[in-house]
Amino acid sequence: MNKRSRQREAVIRVLRNTSSHPDAKWIYEEVKREIPDISLATVYRNLRLLKEAGEIAELPVTDNNAHFDYHTENHYHFRCDRCGRILDLDAPVDRSIEERLAGNTGLKVTHHRLELGGLCLDCQKIKKF
Amino acid sequence: MNKRSRQREAVIRVLRNTSSHPDAKWIYEEVKREIPDISLATVYRNLRLLKEAGEIAELPVTDNNAHFDYHTENHYHFRCDRCGRILDLDAPVDRSIEERLAGNTGLKVTHHRLELGGLCLDCQKIKKF
DNA sequence: TTATTTGCAAATCATTTGCCCGAAG
DNA sequence: CTTCGGGCAAATGATTTGCAAATAA
Numbered sequence: 001m002n003k004r005s006r007q008r009e010a011v012i013r014v015l016r017n018t019s020s021h022p023d024a025k026w027i028y029e030e031v032k033r034e035i036p037d038i039s040l041a042t043v044y045r046n047l048r049l050l051k052e053a054g055e056i057a058e059l060p061v062t063d064n065n066a067h068f069d070y071h072t073e074n075h076y077h078f079r080c081d082r083c084g085r086i087l088d089l090d091a092p093v094d095r096s097i098e099e100r101l102a103g104n105t106g107l108k109v110t111h112h113r114l115e116l117g118g119l120c121l122d123c124q125k126i127k128k129f
Numbered sequence: 130m131n132k133r134s135r136q137r138e139a140v141i142r143v144l145r146n147t148s149s150h151p152d153a154k155w156i157y158e159e160v161k162r163e164i165p166d167i168s169l170a171t172v173y174r175n176l177r178l179l180k181e182a183g184e185i186a187e188l189p190v191t192d193n194n195a196h197f198d199y200h201t202e203n204h205y206h207f208r209c210d211r212c213g214r215i216l217d218l219d220a221p222v223d224r225s226i227e228e229r230l231a232g233n234t235g236l237k238v239t240h241h242r243l244e245l246g247g248l249c250l251d252c253q254k255i256k257k258f
Numbered sequence: 259t260t261a262t263t264t265g266c267a268a269a270t271c272a273t274t275t276g277c278c279c280g281a282a283g
Numbered sequence: 284c285t286t287c288g289g290g291c292a293a294a295t296g297a298t299t300t301g302c303a304a305a306t307a308a
Contacts, residue, residue: 003262003307024298039265044298046263060189064273065297078236091230098245101220107207110247116227118238132282132287153273168290173273175288193298194272 001053007031007038011046015056015070021077021086023065059086060113074111080120087120130182136160136167140175144185144199150206150215152194188215189242203240209249216249 014030015022022030028043047068050056059067059077063084076089098109143159144151151159157172176197179185188196188206192213205218227238 001262005263005307007264037265041266041299042264045300048299058191060191062187062189062195064195066191066193076230078231078234078238081239087236089230089234091232097243101205101218101243101245102207103220105207105218106250106253107216107245108248108253109207109245110210112243112245114226114230114243115241116230116236116238117240117242118236121235124235124237130287134282134288136289166290170274170291171289174275177274 001049007035007042008046008050010034010038011043012050012055012070015068018070019088021059021067021069023067025065027068074113076114076116078116078118078120080123081117082119082123082126085120089116130178136164136171137175137179139163139167140172141179141184141199144197147199148217150188150196150198152196154194156197203242205243205245207245207247207249209252210246211248211252211255214249218245 010031011027014027018030020026024040024044024047027047028038028040031038031043047056047066051058051068054072057069057072059069061067067086071088074093076091076093078087078089079085080087095112097114098112101112102109139160140156143156147159149155153169153173153176156176157167157169160167160172176185176195180187180197183201186198186201188198190196196215200217203222205220205222207216207218208214209216224241226243227241230241231238
């Protein structure tokens with residue numbers, strides 16, 4: 001993580017400029033438009049390093065693909081049950097939830113993650129689901 | 130899902146009798162104590178079928194292994210950042226969170242997932258982290 | 259110069275599938 | 284009987300790794 005390579009910068013830039021919380025393959029395809037002979041392994045390598053360095057975050061999902069987010073500060077997500085899209089909510093983070101739920105369990109709570117689920121605007125228009 | 134096989138019953142029973150939200154390998158090892166020649170594929174197959182039938186739930190995690198939960202009703206989790214353990218919280222689910230966060234976005238919210246993170250009781254005792 | 263990073267291909271790991279046999283209903 | 288589920292081994296798909304060549308500092 002101590003050299004600024006073209007490919008690493010491109011991975012960061014792609015992730016910064018999308019709000020779609022993409023997986024590695026999607027990021028790879030995007031970066032390839034700028035650096036056509038970049039290797040998928042390089043994308044994976046950089047995503048892992050950036051994550052370990054805390055510059056990006058990995059989202060917990062159930063679809064067998066790691067999804068990434070450039071915004072590491074805590075914020076809330078909405079996930080569409082139909083199309084799988086993940087949207088950022090701009091509601092403020094409410095830390096008081098943490099004490100309220102942990103109660104007297106003795107757990108040391110440092111953060112929380114909250115995600116709404118349902119149908120996004122596009123998918124609500126589609127009749128059968 | 131319309132026959133009651135010994136191995137399927139065993140998978141369900143193992144999951145029902147643990148609170149550790151295990152992955153497929155762990156469940157496999159447990160069931161093997163009762164049915165030594167069960168196949169790992171059978172465990173995977175049943176976990177997928179049971180999940181599709183809504184009898185168990187899959188938890189979203191970032192560790193490249195699918196984790197399962199026998200309790201499909203909505204409830205909150207605590208995840209230990211150090212040991213990765215996932216605990217159930219017995220705090221009541223607060224559906225009012227959904228309207229509060231979705232606001233006037235137009236999203237149709239049907240459920241939410243909330244997870245606290247930090248250090249569990251055991252890991253708080255360990256000095257260096 | 260020299261430590262890092264890349265691209266490629268092979269390796270690994272979790273999970274799924276094809277197929278044929280045994281078991282449940 | 285007849286259909287569904289199991290075991291095994293091979294297939295798949297995502298992610299990682301070894302290594303020699305390329306590149307940033």
